[in-house]
Amino acid sequence: MDLQLNDRVAVVTGASAGIGRATALALSAEGAHVVLIARRGDALRNLASEIERRDGRLPLVVDADLVERDSPARIADAVQRAHGRLDIVVNAAGAAEQPGQSLTEEVWQRQFDLNFHAKRRLVEECLPMLAASGRGRVVNFVGLLEPTVVSAAQAAVAACALWSKALSRVAAADGVTMNCIAPGRVDSEQVRRALPDDEAKTEFIRRRIPTGRLGAPQEVADLVAFLASDRAAYVTGQTICIDGGMRWSM
Numbered sequence: 403m404d405l406q407l408n409d410r411v412a413v414v415t416g417a418s419a420g421i422g423r424a425t426a427l428a429l430s431a432e433g434a435h436v437v438l439i440a441r442r443g444d445a446l447r448n449l450a451s452e453i454e455r456r457d458g459r460l461p462l463v464v465d466a467d468l469v470e471r472d473s474p475a476r477i478a479d480a481v482q483r484a485h486g487r488l489d490i491v492v493n494a495a496g497a498a499e500q501p502g503q504s505l506t507e508e509v510w511q512r513q514f515d516l517n518f519h520a521k522r523r524l525v526e527e528c529l530p531m532l533a534a535s536g537r538g539r540v541v542n543f544v545g546l547l548e549p550t551v552v553s554a555a556q557a558a559v560a561a562c563a564l565w566s567k568a569l570s571r572v573a574a575a576d577g578v579t580m581n582c583i584a585p586g587r588v589d590s591e592q593v594r595r596a597l598p599d600d601e602a603k604t605e606f607i608r609r610r611i612p613t614g615r616l617g618a619p620q621e622v623a624d625l626v627a628f629l630a631s632d633r634a635a636y637v638t639g640q641t642i643c644i645d646g647g648m649r650w651s652m
């Protein structure tokens with residue numbers, strides 16, 4: 403399937419690691435000009451060099467802490483100056499802190515700032531450019547929407563999924579689609595931190611994941627590339643799980 407992303411401009415947050423990094427590689431392989439966003443500038447510049455060697459296009463890099471209030475405007479300005487247009491925003495940056503029944507106000511605030519408000523603010527800032535594109539695409543990463551513990555990150559991504567669905571109904575008039583992806587357990591930095599020893603990982607997979615393995619970032623990136631393409635023009639307002647059939651209740 404030719405996804406025809408040639409010359410589309412795509413902002414990818416969380417591009418220094420895991421799913422965001424794989425997404426930047428996948429979109430660039432399909433012909434898009436990718437803009438790499440995260441705090442670790444060195445990792446972004448290494449990825450930019452890798453993409454330039456492979457695809458012959460040097461991605462724009464913007465080091466940014468997405469919870470800082472001026473980051474969305476700084477990113478949109480950099481994209482406007484470098485490319486003069488924007489077609490795709492992939493909000494892959496995120497992190498989950500430890501769950502628990504008596505989380506502090508600071509934890510709630512941090513988790514909503516990163517996993518909801520940062521994504522919302524970037525999309526709101528970019529929406530005029532996405533509307534001007536006429537085929538704008540937003541993909542927001544969320545997560546499990548079936549709580550088994552009290553998690554501020556889960557509450558924040560649930561807010562993101564609901565906000566995204568609401569905005570998709572308005573943005574559709576300008577040809578912009580807005581979807582969420584909910585990964586199960588994909589092999590990335592945060593999952594390696596959460597399942598550090600092989601025995602615990604094997605047991606988790608045996609009990610929870612019918613397909614018998616963690617997902618690969620590339621598999622998630624392929625879904626992003628489809629949602630970012632014209633082929634997915636009739637898919638909007640959805641939250642799509644990619645989880646190997648993962649189950650929490652036994």
Ligand SMILES: NC(=O)c1ccc[n+]([C@@H]2O[C@H](COP(=O)([O-])OP(=O)(O)OC[C@H]3O[C@@H](n4cnc5c(N)ncnc54)[C@H](OP(=O)(O)O)[C@@H]3O)[C@@H](O)[C@H]2O)c1
Pocket residue numbers: 415416417418419420421422439440441442443445466467468469493494495496497498516543544545546584585586587588589590591592593
């Ligand atoms: N992997 C999974 O199984 C899984 C499951 C459910 C949901 N998700 C969601 O899917 C998305 C990708 O997850 P992942 O596992 O690939 O993540 P990851 O490997 O842990 O990487 C997280 C990315 O987010 C960036 N980031 C974190 N805080 C940031 C901040 N304040 N400003 C800018 N960038 C920031 C990190 O970059 P820097 O550190 O360089 O800033 C990094 O690139 C996340 O939103 C995650 O919550 C993943």
